[in-house]
Amino acid sequence: FGKKIVYFEKVDSTNTVAKRLADQGADEGTIVVAEEQTGGRGRLDRSFISPFAQGIWFSLILRPTFPPMEVSKLTLVAAVALTKVLRRAGLIHCGIKWPNDILVGDKKLVGILTELNASVEKINYVVMGIGINTALGKKALPRELKKTVTSFAIENVPVQRVELLQDVLRELERYYDVAGEQGFAPILEEWKVLSCMLGRDVEVSASDRSFTGKAVTLDENGNLMVETANGMERVLAGDVRVRPV
Numbered sequence: 001f002g003k004k005i006v007y008f009e010k011v012d013s014t015n016t017v018a019k020r021l022a023d024q025g026a027d028e029g030t031i032v033v034a035e036e037q038t039g040g041r042g043r044l045d046r047s048f049i050s051p052f053a054q055g056i057w058f059s060l061i062l063r064p065t066f067p068p069m070e071v072s073k074l075t076l077v078a079a080v081a082l083t084k085v086l087r088r089a090g091l092i093h094c095g096i097k098w099p100n101d102i103l104v105g106d107k108k109l110v111g112i113l114t115e116l117n118a119s120v121e122k123i124n125y126v127v128m129g130i131g132i133n134t135a136l137g138k139k140a141l142p143r144e145l146k147k148t149v150t151s152f153a154i155e156n157v158p159v160q161r162v163e164l165l166q167d168v169l170r171e172l173e174r175y176y177d178v179a180g181e182q183g184f185a186p187i188l189e190e191w192k193v194l195s196c197m198l199g200r201d202v203e204v205s206a207s208d209r210s211f212t213g214k215a216v217t218l219d220e221n222g223n224l225m226v227e228t229a230n231g232m233e234r235v236l237a238g239d240v241r242v243r244p245v
């Protein structure tokens, strides 16, 4: 990954640019990276703060051959690869919060936004957008995010952005190949070990319902299994809050 790099000082969103390039036929493994995003996007129509040189803001174009139904597994693959790299880089306590965040303690360090272009039976492309807060300081954060967002700088761990990005790309490619060759089962097992939420009480808000319970495991498709007073619930999508201990 990253043999072709499209670089911007400033862009609205690297995901938007990557989708345009993918529409025009860009190769798998192409990345779009920016120093600053003016319209960084997160899941559920949220915005994603991405100030100049304070993080690694990039998007990766993938053209997987598995069915569109399985695309959410890719986010889990990325989360495992990223967590490995970040722990190696010194954030030894970071862990995965289902489905797509990496936290240090209860604070978000990384967000992943996976966007799919597919027909019913075939994926045309996937754009995987990843934001890693490196030098992000508390000053750049609006008040409501100060307690919920962190960065290498806030955690007092020194980091080199370029080296970190190289390491991330290498590990993403390695795990993507493992998923292609051996399927998702071995990656799901690693995900469970690297998760910071299994065994903890969570609040789930999905579009049609919300409930509380204990996050117990993932099923074979990467859905979150939550044990509630009324039995086991399977969460396919939605927002999950880990309740403080």
Ligand code: BTN
Pocket: 012, 013, 014, 015, 016, 037, 039, 040, 041, 042, 043, 044, 046, 048, 050, 056, 057, 058, 059, 110, 111, 112, 113, 129, 130, 131, 132
């Ligand atoms: C989330 O937290 O819900 C996902 C955040 C994803 C942010 C990254 S930064 C690079 C790429 N471009 C975007 O606009 N979003 C992703």
